[in-house]
Amino acid sequence: MDLSERPEPSLWVSRFMHLVRPQGRVLDLACGSGRHTALFAKAGFLVTAADRDISKLGHLAEARGVRPVEVDLEAGAGWPFPGEAFDAIVVTNYLHRPLFPAILAALAQGGVLIYETFADGNQAFGKPSNPDFLLQPGELLDVVSGSVTPVAYEHGIRQVPRPAVVQRLCAVKGVPPFSLEPR
Template identity: 55%
Template sequence: MTTDTLPPSEWVRRWGHLIPDRPGGARVLDLACGQGRHSRWLMRQGHQVTAVDRDAQALAGLAELGPWVRPLQADLENGPWPLEGREFEAVVVTNYLWRPLWPRILVSLAPGGLLLYETFADGNASVGRPARPEFLLQPGELLRVCAGLRIVAYEDGFLNHPERFVQRIAAVNAGPAVTAGDKAAPPARYPLHGAG
């Protein structure tokens, strides 16, 4: 099975229903998208996807998807941030960790926007790659990074198929803070998957 035929992450499928509705489809950033398994799935959900990766060959297959998926080649680790000033209703990141990008990722979330993040965690060296600490989340790291967001779901542990240690989070940018004199908005409702 090649990367482009892999199903989307179970985590992305489980929490993707929380991506805010927007006329014409929500704007979604698929960061370090590889060959675009999540971009394709997000497009099928009716979203407009910006798919970013440094590998032009991996992005080539996304050009056929038309205006719903916009591939963007960029070296996220050695080049400038290619999305300055842009906001998205959702940011999706899987199997990728480059800590200097955290501030950029967080500022890219529009008010009400959803962050879906899943990658390898401490302990993964015992079962395979990646094994270097700079590519593994430390215990509670996603919770600390997302402290300013509303945490909807979080997991940190071991998965069997394939064997790996992961940390994953679904978190919502609650938007601008209510200031004195502003009327407090009712709390947002985040329906659980499958809830009636």
């Protein structure tokens, strides 16, 4: 894929990337065409880009600092990164609930979870409309409770790139305070 074809990064992800340890290890889970892989790799992070179809990464798969991993995350084969700790895990527009414990366990101390995906009510705007792919009210906060410290959480209608109901969370494994603005 031509870099110019890649969708813009989520504003939620770019807003919080400054919390991630510089040059740290980032996991872009269900990375798709790699809009966040590209964002972090360009900023000097080491990015593991995981998806069941990494062909969508195009030339980004060979870019410096990018480790493409083709994996079916729902095949029941277990977490594909045993023993690895990430300074950030980014998940956008993807939900497979059984992965939450492994995602939280794979965060290094000080690691940042940036999550944004569709929530109940999105049926009014189109797909996804299957409840399996829609978070229930407060679910994202509930599922991380006790494992990470929420820095920010929102639930509502997102307008860009098209109207959708989403929940989004940024949370850090460790103890606050964290700098809310880029240094």
